[in-house]
Amino acid sequence: MKAAKRKKLEEKGWKVGSAADFLDLSPEEVAYIELKHALSISLKERRTKKKLSQVDVAKIVKTSQSRVAKMEAGDPSVSVDLLVKSLLALGASPKEVAKAIA
Amino acid sequence: MKAAKRKKLEEKGWKVGSAADFLDLSPEEVAYIELKHALSISLKERRTKKKLSQVDVAKIVKTSQSRVAKMEAGDPSVSVDLLVKSLLALGASPKEVAKAIA
DNA sequence: ATAGTTTATGTCATATATGACATATTGACA
DNA sequence: TGTCAATATGTCATATATGACATAAACTAT
Numbered sequence: 544m545k546a547a548k549r550k551k552l553e554e555k556g557w558k559v560g561s562a563a564d565f566l567d568l569s570p571e572e573v574a575y576i577e578l579k580h581a582l583s584i585s586l587k588e589r590r591t592k593k594k595l596s597q598v599d600v601a602k603i604v605k606t607s608q609s610r611v612a613k614m615e616a617g618d619p620s621v622s623v624d625l626l627v628k629s630l631l632a633l634g635a636s637p638k639e640v641a642k643a644i645a
Numbered sequence: 646m647k648a649a650k651r652k653k654l655e656e657k658g659w660k661v662g663s664a665a666d667f668l669d670l671s672p673e674e675v676a677y678i679e680l681k682h683a684l685s686i687s688l689k690e691r692r693t694k695k696k697l698s699q700v701d702v703a704k705i706v707k708t709s710q711s712r713v714a715k716m717e718a719g720d721p722s723v724s725v726d727l728l729v730k731s732l733l734a735l736g737a738s739p740k741e742v743a744k745a746i747a
Numbered sequence: 748a749t750a751g752t753t754t755a756t757g758t759c760a761t762a763t764a765t766g767a768c769a770t771a772t773t774g775a776c777a
Numbered sequence: 778t779g780t781c782a783a784t785a786t787g788t789c790a791t792a793t794a795t796g797a798c799a800t801a802a803a804c805t806a807t
Contacts, residue, residue, distance in 0.1 A: 571733040578729065578739045596783060607766050612785055622764060622794095623726045627680065631673040637680045641747030645740045698753060709796050714755055724764095724794060 556619035576617075578644055582626040583617040585643035589633045590615075604629045658721035678719075680746055684728040685719040687745035691735045692717075706731045 568576075590600050590611075597611040604611070606625075614621050614629060630640050670678075692702050692713075699713040706713070708727075716723050716731060732742050 571730070574733045574739050575730060578733075578742065581739070597785095598783080601766095605766090607768080608784075609768080609786075610766065612783095616785075618786095620764065622724060623729050624724045624794095625765080627725050628673070628677060631676045631680075637676050637683070638747045640680065641743040644746070645743030699755095700753080703796095707796090709798080710754075711756075711798080712796065714753095718755075720756095722794065726764095727794080 579621075579623055579626065580617050581644050582623065582630065582640075583615055585635075585640075586626060586629055586633070587615045589630065589635065593633070600629070600633065604632045681723075681725055681728065682719050683746050684725065684732065684742075685717055687737075687742075688728060688731055688735070689717045691732065691737065695735070702731070702735070706734045 590597070595603075597608045597615075601608045601611050606629075610621070610625075611629075614626055627640055630643070631637075635643075692699070697705075699710045699717075703710045703713050708731075712723070712727075713731075716728055729742055732745070733739075737745075
């Protein structure tokens with residue numbers, strides 16, 4: 544990974560190893576990031592399957608388009624809480640949330 | 646439900662319906678509470694199975710005993726984020742987290 | 748009983764997440 | 778090409794979650 548890219552990632556809040564990229568992440572940290580990523584994917588899938596725009600979802604979830612974009616991008620500023628609440632608001636059941644994670 | 650109990654619950658941040666108790670909770674809200682509850686249970690199970698005290702867990706998770714107690718009690722002040730992070734810190738895999746939810 | 752251990756509850760200063768907004772970028776289509 | 782809808786990115790004031798602390802209950806012995 545190039546230094547510039549690493550710097551940019553770090554500025555955005557991600558932890559990035561200098562030597563072997565992700566090697567300084569503990570297993571939990573990796574698991575947490577993966578879990579969040581899985582929820583992001585699931586959210587975007589649900590939205591596109593329903594042919595909704597991010598603005599539409601923002602209205603349903605009672606947030607803003609920019610936050611929806613960040614959710615789908617897996618931005619570090621979004622919590623698992625918000626992702627889960629959004630999935631539920633889009634009609635997912637807890638079981639389906641679980642499926643998205645596993 | 647008696648008025649006194651309802652008042653106490655509401656003071657603690659829970660939404661409680663006056664007529665039919667939980668009837669004013671939307672399906673998402675119910676799902677969210679259930680999901681959180683499932684994570685709480687799972688956390689407590691993991692802790693007790695390992696014969697750890699809340700203080701022990703607090704050290705592992707890098708939080709305080711009181712917060713661990715609140716996590717296990719499903720206190721509204723604790724986020725799904727923290728519950729998930731704690732489970733992962735106790736060695737759960739994302740798959741196991743999913744299993745806890747479903 | 749009472750001492751020791753664990754868990755529960757209440758509060759608070761600080762940290763982090765949030766919605767909103769502006770603006771930039773992308774993509775589709777005439 | 779330019780125009781319009783969708784999505785992405787950056788920032789910020791406010792809301793919410795957090796760890797820490799004190800203290801109270803609840804257990805478990807002796």
